[in-house]
Amino acid sequence: MTRLKVGIAGCGLVTQVEHLPNLINLPKLFEVVAIADPSATVREALSARHGLRAFVSATEMMAAGLDAIVIATPDSYHADLAVAALERGLHVFSEKPLAYNTADIARIIAARDKAGRVMQVGYMKRFDPAYLMLCDLLHTVDGPLRAVTVDVLDSGSDPFVAHHDMVVGTDVPKALIEEGAARRAAQVKVALGTDADPLVTRGFSGPYSSSLVHDLNVVQGLLDAAGAKMGKPVGAAFIAGNSGGYLSAKLDPTDGLVTMTWMATPRLAYYCERISMVFDDRNFELRFPSPYLNHHLTELIERRANGLALEEIRHRPSYAEPFVEELKAWHAAIVDGAPVVNTAEQAATDMGLFATFAKLALAK
Numbered sequence: 336m337t338r339l340k341v342g343i344a345g346c347g348l349v350t351q352v353e354h355l356p357n358l359i360n361l362p363k364l365f366e367v368v369a370i371a372d373p374s375a376t377v378r379e380a381l382s383a384r385h386g387l388r389a390f391v392s393a394t395e396m397m398a399a400g401l402d403a404i405v406i407a408t409p410d411s412y413h414a415d416l417a418v419a420a421l422e423r424g425l426h427v428f429s430e431k432p433l434a435y436n437t438a439d440i441a442r443i444i445a446a447r448d449k450a451g452r453v454m455q456v457g458y459m460k461r462f463d464p465a466y467l468m469l470c471d472l473l474h475t476v477d478g479p480l481r482a483v484t485v486d487v488l489d490s491g492s493d494p495f496v497a498h499h500d501m502v503v504g505t506d507v508p509k510a511l512i513e514e515g516a517a518r519r520a521a522q523v524k525v526a527l528g529t530d531a532d533p534l535v536t537r538g539f540s541g542p543y544s545s546s547l548v549h550d551l552n553v554v555q556g557l558l559d560a561a562g563a564k565m566g567k568p569v570g571a572a573f574i575a576g577n578s579g580g581y582l583s584a585k586l587d588p589t590d591g592l593v594t595m596t597w598m599a600t601p602r603l604a605y606y607c608e609r610i611s612m613v614f615d616d617r618n619f620e621l622r623f624p625s626p627y628l629n630h631h632l633t634e635l636i637e638r639r640a641n642g643l644a645l646e647e648i649r650h651r652p653s654y655a656e657p658f659v660e661e662l663k664a665w666h667a668a669i670v671d672g673a674p675v676v677n678t679a680e681q682a683a684t685d686m687g688l689f690a691t692f693a694k695l696a697l698a699k
C-alpha cells in the first residue's frame with residue numbers, strides 16, 4: 336500500500352479537531368509532513384507538537400516533496416490553492432465550499448483533468464453510515480416521495496470543541512484578513528452576477544455556502560437513491576440579519592417539495608440537523624450530531640404504517656466516523672483508482688443551485 340506524503344494548508348478548527356489527528360491516525364495510508372498557516376502561533380505549536388515542517392505560504396509548502404494536499408483554509412482561497420496544487424501534480428482534498436462560484440470550480444476541473452490527479456471535496460456526510468444505509472433503504476421504497484424537509488439549528492462549534500487543546504492564532508496579519516474578505520466579496524459577486532451588499536455576501540457565503548451546502552449535497556444523494564431530483568426553485572430568503580438561510584424547490588417528477596432552513600443560534604449551546612423524507616406510508620429521518628463530535632451516531636429513524644399502528648425502527652449501522660472514512664476514500668481514489676465519491680462536478684451543481692436560490696431571494 337502506498338503511503339502518501341501530505342501537507343495541510345490552513346490549520347484552524349477543522350484541521351486541529353479532524354484532519355490532522357485523523358491523518359496521523361491512518362499511518363499506513365498517510366504521512367503528514369508539512370503544514371502551512373499564516374499564524375506563527377499556530378505553525379509553531381503544531382509543528383512542535385507533531386514534528387512537522389511549517390510554512391507561512393501554502394504554495395511554498397507545495398514544493399516540499401508532497402504527494403497530496405489537504406486544503407482547509409478560509410473558503411475564498413480554496414480554488415486558487417487547488418489549481419496551484421493540481422498544476423504541481425499533487426492530489427487534492429479541499430474542504431467545502433470548493434468555491435463560491437462555478438467559474439472557479441470550472442478552473443479546478445480543467446486543472447484536474449490536465450494533471451490527471453484526484454480532486455475530492457470534503458462532503459464528509461456522504462460517508463456517514465446512516466446516510467449510506469438510508470440510500471440503501473430508499474432503493475426499496477415504492478410510491479412517490481412527497482416531501483423532503485431539512486432544518487438546522489447551529490450554535491457554532493464552541494460547545495463541541497471547548498474540551499480540545501486547540502491553538503487559536505490571533506496573529507494572522509490584518510492585511511491578509513482584509514484580503515480574504517475582499518476575495519470573498521469578489522467571488523460572491525461573480526456567483527450572483529451583481530454587487531451584493533455585505534449582508535447578502537454574508538448570507539450567501541455563510542448560511543448557504545458554508546452550512547446548507549452539506550445538506551444540499553446530501554439531499555441530492557438521497558434524491559438519486561429515491562429516483563427523484565430537485566426541480567424548479569420556488570422560494571429563497573436570507574433571514575435573521577442574514578445569519579440564517581431558507582430555500583425551497585419542487586421535487587421532480589412528483590408534485591412534492593424540498594425545503595431547507597438553517598439558523599445560527601450562537602447563544603444556545605445546541606446543535607440539531609434533521610433531514611426528513613416523507614412517503615405516503617413511510618417516513619425516514621436522519622439526525623446529525625455536531626460534526627465535531629467524533630463517533631457520535633447520526634440517528635436514522637424509519638417509521639412505517641401498520642394499519643393504524645406505527646412501527647418505528649432505529650437503525651445503527653456502524654460507529655465509523657465520516658471524517659475518517661472520507662480520508663480513506665481519498666487514499667483509495669489516489670492509490671487504487673477507486674471512483675471519487677465527492678467530485679468537483681457535484682460542487683459545481685451545489686454552487687450553481689445556491690446562485691439560483693440567492694438570485695431568487697434578491698429578486699424579492
Ligand SMILES: NC(=O)c1ccc[n+]([C@@H]2O[C@H](COP(=O)([O-])OP(=O)(O)OC[C@H]3O[C@@H](n4cnc5c(N)ncnc54)[C@H](O)[C@@H]3O)[C@@H](O)[C@H]2O)c1
Binds near residue numbers: 371409
Ligand atoms: N467539513 C466540515 O464539516 C467543515 C467544518 C469546519 C470547517 N470546514 C471548512 O474548512 C475550512 C476551514 O474552516 P475552519 O473552521 O478550520 O476555519 P478557521 O478559521 O478555524 O481556520 C482557518 C485557518 O486557515 C488559516 N489561513 C488563513 N488564510 C490562509 C492561507 N491563505 N493559507 C493557509 N492558511 C490560511 C488561518 O490562520 C486559520 O488557522 C473552511 O473552508 C470551512 O468551510 C468544513
